[in-house]
Amino acid sequence: MELTDQEKTRRENLAKIRELGIEPYPAALFPVTHLATEITEQVELDAEGEVTNLQEVALAGRIMSQRIMGKAAFANLQDSSGRIQLYVSRDDIAPGEDKTMYNTVFKKLVDLGDFIGVKGFVFKTRTGEISVHVKEFTFLGKSLRPLPVPREDKEGNIHDEFKNPELRYRMRYVDLTVNPKVKEVFRKRSRLITAMRQFLDDLGLMEVETPVLQPIHGGAAARPFKTHHNTLDVPMYLRIANELYLKRLIIGGFDGVYEFAKIFRNEGMDRTHNPEFTMVEFYVAYKDYNWMMDTCEQLLEHAVKAVNGGTTTKVTIGENEVDFKGPYRRLSMADAIREHTGENIDGVDEAELRAIADRLDVHVDKTMGRGKIIDEIFGETVEAKLIQPTFITDYPVEMSPLTKKHRSKEGLVERFELIVNGKELANAYSELNDPIDQRERFEEQLELGKRGDEEAMALDEDFLRALEYGMPPTAGIGIGIDRLVMLLTGQRTIQEVLFFPQMKPEK
Structure with missing residues (x-):
């Protein structure tokens, strides 16, 4: 040394x-x-x-x-x-x-x-x-x-500032010591979680815990981290979602549950993605996605006000002022694409969708099914333009294997995503509770996996068995805590709102 x-x-x-x-x-x-x-x-x-x-x-x-x-x-x-x-x-x-x-x-x-x-x-x-x-x-x-205590010389030049992001994120203990303003970001994060927990408690929901190590990586479309359980001699996965376990609790008789959960996805890292991140998910029996949109507005309005000291629901993000006071605009995915591109995706097959993507200069590959192509089109042409909180609703059935089919629109499901400042903040459904339909959706995901889609969902036999015992109509939602903190603190990278973001090995 x-x-x-x-x-x-x-x-x-x-x-x-x-x-x-x-x-x-x-x-x-x-x-x-x-x-x-x-x-x-x-x-x-x-x-x-x-x-x-x-x-x-x-x-x-x-x-x-x-x-x-x-x-x-x-x-x-x-x-x-x-x-x-x-x-x-x-x-x-x-x-x-x-x-x-x-x-x-x-x-x-x-x-x-x-x-x-x-x-x-x-x-x-x-x-x-x-x-x-x-x-x-x-x-x-x-x-x-x-x-590295900053000091100013006679000419007004600042020396020893600890500003290099690589060093700041790797040595957060130094960053917090010499850059005291950084602490305020994490104090706001704590106030946000406290306010959300209070809202959900007041709603009558029960906070629960579900497994981080899971035998099947279910509940989302993502590539998992894989490990091995020595005693049981079986492969295990860090959870990519806690959704299927929370639904098991609804099946078991709880009317409303929530969890602030660490989620792990073995994917790329950039300014809005970290392999380990925090979500709050909650599920409420006898509700649907329309009720959940109303509740989501109320929750965010309450939480943002609490973070801002009870004064305002507005936050400044770069050049944009975003207001979290409801009601938010509600727009179907097809209408959003039509509004921003002039293209109509209603009822078109996979071949025509590929042609639409080509016209819009959106790259798609052969592993993508109909749902993934629509998702790419939306992500490339619409998402970044949605600055104020906007509910994008009524997704194609191929994109949503855990969602109930739309009650009146063929080929769609009752799902919404909340987009704020050009990024997805929340994802919610009227939950699929038909076990036969759910098995068919899982089997479709297996076929996508055979085509090379590494994010296709696995088939979870125990969850299907649970559904066969009966699940009431249920509304569920997941909200990304890290992205919400980014919005409320004006940070441009997810690394700024995580105490210890994932880093490349130190040289």
């Missing part, structure tokens, strides 16, 4: 601290009483501007800057909430004749990035900055690598 000069110096400082009898990684707890932002929010001043409260506070965090001025020093302490200035006096932290705690430890052995705990009182400096006058300080964790 080759060390830089700074890393060698920090290890030398670590040894010196221990030689002084100070444990740099203590086991005892440190009693924090306040966060940095709590102090600035709670401080009270009298008419002369003197602090009248907060005379005993204890904080803990990283030292992010130091200014040594002889017998005193200023430093910035950063905790989970933000930063606050510290004032450290030699005679306060080393009150006796032995000044080692200040002259040696604080001035020479404390490095930027070290975790310390401080106790003292709050005051206002001559320049008007709320600060903590430190009476005691304790080592809580020595940092052996220097942080």
Whole structure:
């Protein structure tokens, strides 16, 4: 292991601290009483501007800057909430004749990035900055690598900014430390999930958990990650969807269930796709896709408002302002394609669809069936143009092997996708509950698999058996959490809203 000069110096400082009898990684707890932002929010001043409260506070965090001025020093302490200035006096932290705690430890052995705990009182400096006058300080964790703390030179040039995406995503722990604004993205993500969970609970649904390791990769059209169970000596798959298990629970007698689920798909990575992502799916008995559209509008309106502090349903995404307040436009897939291309796909066979794709310069290959071709046409010519929330409804039956056939339109199913800012955000059905029809759809998927479609669904005999015991009419939906967070935080890549996105192996 080759060390830089700074890393060698920090290890030398670590040894010196221990030689002084100070444990740099203590086991005892440190009693924090306040966060940095709590102090600035709670401080009270009298008419002369003197602090009248907060005379005993204890904080803990990283030292992010130091200014040594002889017998005193200023430093910035950063905790989970933000930063606050510290004032450290030699005679306060080393009150006796032995000044080692200040002259040696604080001035020479404390490095930027070290975790310390401080106790003292709050005051206002001559320049008007709320600060903590430190009476005691304790080592809580020595940092052996220097942080890339940004600094500005006399010419105004910024150095050591931690902006390289490759490094930021790979070393998120550094990114969160030196780029505090990144934390707000993940705080909004947490608020979003909390708000959605509250809505679904208030709707009377029950939160459940379903298997991540599955014997059959069902419930979606995607290529799975495959592994092997040694004890059972059988192949297993990381789930590409949790849909078929949630439906089993509806069959078992629950009227409404939901799950925030990690989903895994062995597919490409780009700015909107990560092999591991988060979905919320919920299923409600005795409902259909029309009810689900209304409910989806209400859910998103509630959640977006919560993320925005209860003020607005509008978000700015690049140059576009998107409003999540319902009602959303509802447009059939055929009408959407006709509106944006002038082509009519109603009732046309696979050969004519290939001709339409050719006229529109949409690439399709021989492995694609009728449904996949329509999906390509829509994706290439329509999807990116749908900025405001839009329900695309009534998909061809070939595209939707788990969906109930349309009650009045031959060859279509009762399905919708919600498109926002040119990307799919949600997918929902009136769920197929006819076990004979479902078996035929699965068999059609097997035929597509034989043609080379790696995303064709597998046939799940246990799910078919469950359906044969009877499932009530049911509405179901899946909403992509990561893409929704991207929209609500104005991020252009999915990597910005995942703490630890998948990365290529480090060189």
